[in-house]
Amino acid sequence: MIRKARKNVLWLVGILCVAALVLALSPAGVLAQDTDKDGLDNTLEEGGGFYLSQGLELWGSEGGFVSTDPNVPDLFVIVRLANPTNLDSDRIEEYFQFITKPVADGGLGFKVWVLKETSPDPDVLPNRHITAGSDQMAVLLVESLNTGGSSQGISQYGTIMTEGKGSATLFSQRVVDAIDSACAGNTGECKDVSGATYLASDLKFRHLSWVMAHEVMHVLYELDNSLRKVEGHHITRGTYVMEPAVVYTEKKGKVTYYIPDDFSSTAQNNWLFY
16 A cells, blocks of 8 residues: 555655764763763752753743753743744644654654744844754744745754754645645545544644654754665655655545654664763
8 A cells, every 4th residue: 555655745845965974873972971872961850950052942831941851851942933824833842753652652752942032133143052062953933924835844854963963854835735636526435544634634633743853863863874865864664754745645535644653773772962
């Protein structure tokens, strides 16, 4: 079924070919007192919390104080929404559900801290350094309403620590339009294998979650050369978040999506925050 379904592919990404960091972790590359390898020193994480860099605040609050766990990798993502937006601003954290899912269940097991800019300027990249004294930098995720293409996301792979880069773009309107088109005339029978349905709008939520997880992970991770690749550093073994596209089938008036929500073991073990 999956092989047949490749005719109905929603292509995801056009990856910018940029100079990338080597992301394979090694004992020498891990901070001596950084148990969870997220770039935040244990002393910082065990000290009762810290303040974010000037210009950054936690999503949904006016504060910038963060208290983290030294045993759980903490990922910080600056989200810059479009106006109007296709995302539910009250559920922003939930869009990262594939990343926060436990490793044992196929996720990455990260704690994702969604950040906002206090003075957003679309022409200026924010300061992505999390806090003074830390090597970790945030990923910048920008929502775009551009409809002039087929890619649903684009990212600068392996650039989490590259000044002036480290960003990803979600073309949310393209995602919404693609699903509306695929489900047209079959809205009551248009759903994902997970049970997410078009009529309840959770199909779009799940698809947007996939694009966001996919693009953010590109910034943190570059596929090892030993893995089979297709355009844009994607994995084509099995059904994983780092697949290049979402697949759906149409049969007897039913539209079925196959939106992957698991990461391969390679992806689970080859990320870098700093």
